[in-house]
Amino acid sequence: MKKYDFIIAGGGMAGLSLAYYLSQSPLRDRSILILDKETKQRNDRTWCFWEQQTGPFEPILFRKWNTVEFFGTTYEGLLDIGDYQYKMLRGIDFYEFMKNHLAQFPTIEFRQVTINRVKDTPQGGFVIANDEPYIASYVFDSTFALNLKRPENHNLLQHFKGWVIQTEKPCFDVNRPCMMDFRVEQHGDCRFLYVLPFDERTALVEYTIFNDRLLADAEYDTALIDYISRFLDTGNYTIQETEFGIIPMSDEPTQERAGRRVVRIGTSGGYTKPSTGYTFQRTQRYLHEIVQNLVAIGKPRRRKPWLRRVFKKYLDSVLLNVLQYRRHPADDVFTRLYQYNPPGQIFRFLDEDTTFTEDLKIMSTVPLGPFTVAALDVLRKKVLRI
Structure with a gap:
């Protein structure tokens, strides 16, 4: 052999x-x-x-943008993403x-x-x-x-269905992708659309949900149809491509x-x-x-500072706890993050490039009561697990 x-x-x-x-x-x-x-x-x-520099897959990027739109509960408009670019592959x-x-x-x-x-x-x-x-x-x-069934962990799913549509009317601005649009019924979950324009008549429109159960296929379709009819002046349109995916959102070790x-x-x-x-x-x-x-x-190792890694994972568990137990509307959580912090700083936070002090500053902009309850609950679960 x-x-x-x-x-x-x-x-x-x-x-x-x-x-x-x-x-x-x-x-x-x-x-x-x-x-x-x-x-x-x-x-x-x-x-x-998002990326600040030229990456290894730059020649095959399908689109890239210097700004993005956001629609939340109390804030909407273009986000100043600084020296970042939002990229699509x-x-x-x-x-x-x-x-x-x-x-x-x-x-x-x-x-x-x-x-x-x-x-x-x-x-x-x-x-x-x-x-x-x-x-x-x-x-x-x-x-x-991964085992996503252990009750001592937080186990959610990010699931999404998207259509590439071609429209009768020229309704898309190729320079204004929508990264998150929360103007849809939340049903107690975190639900948003994003719209990535290819040209004036073609775009990927994707419906994304964070929760613990998948929908029937027709429910994704209904949400996409409703969003397009309410917020996009397409005229008639045809579906060119369809995509569907599931990503685990879990603090399973x-x-x-x-x-x-x-x-x-x-x-x-x-x-x-x-x-x-x-x-x-x-x-x-x-x-x-x-x-x-x-x-x-000669060894496939990664440098993983222990304290930094543990703290970042703890923050992940706290947000998962807020989402799983519906302690505060998720659309308002994400709105606050982008409304009260520079978007580039949020990108760095999500990339885990921020310092401990920067993390605390960002977390101070979310609803403190629900997040404090979640933080204590995460600690309780960890103690019980030990």
Whole structure:
């Protein structure tokens, strides 16, 4: 049996990004096997993120904007995002770019298989796929499913359905994407739309919900139809594409190092921010650091200051507690964050780049009563867990 240097279990965003960073490093000549059950030939998702500098995927961005709109409970209008840009990357463009780029390296192999098991052993990381064994010095696994049923944790879902619509009337301003629009019935949840214009007659309109249960498919459609009729002067329109996704929002403890030779990446490794579901930029940052350390010391480690990490996770749990137990309307929470803080500072906060003092200043702008109750409840749960 051939032993690879690296096996990447799961060829989605995290797995392909890791292969890309390895190919851009001095490790580009190492043997790499990418295993996935799909061939990634359709536009199954869209990633939107903010960034200050030019990123590695700049050539394949579908759109980018220097400002965004926000519609909340007591504040609406354009947000001054400073030196940030709001960027949109389509899944199909990402997959095609990765396939073409990685095909240049003869030491990188792809296998379309179903992964049955990933195991750490003294001999290396083992993967069983289609009942066949594979071994590598390190296995990077993005397929491990988190346990989202433990009652001692906060377990929500971010679920969304989006339509790319083409309209009869020219109703979109290509320079004004809407990042969050809370002018929809909340039903006690956190529900908002975002609208990303491609041109004057084409845009992605997406309905997003934070709660603990999925809707019937027709309910997403009804919400999209209602929003378009109320807020967009489209005339007749046709649906060109549809996308649907689910992202876990959970403070379930994750284990990035699942063994000496197995490393979990992506959502499996805790790369999704629990309180918001943001994943793309965190994944890029963490994987880049892993590859840097593989080059420097030969081990896939990330530097994780303990106190800072614990405090950030605590803040995530507090916001999840507010959302899960409906302690305060979520639309008002997010409105306050963007109304009373510079948007760029909120971006830094969500990227976990803010200091302890900055975190406290931002948290002082949310409703203190409900958040204090949530903070105490999170502490109680942690004590009971211990």
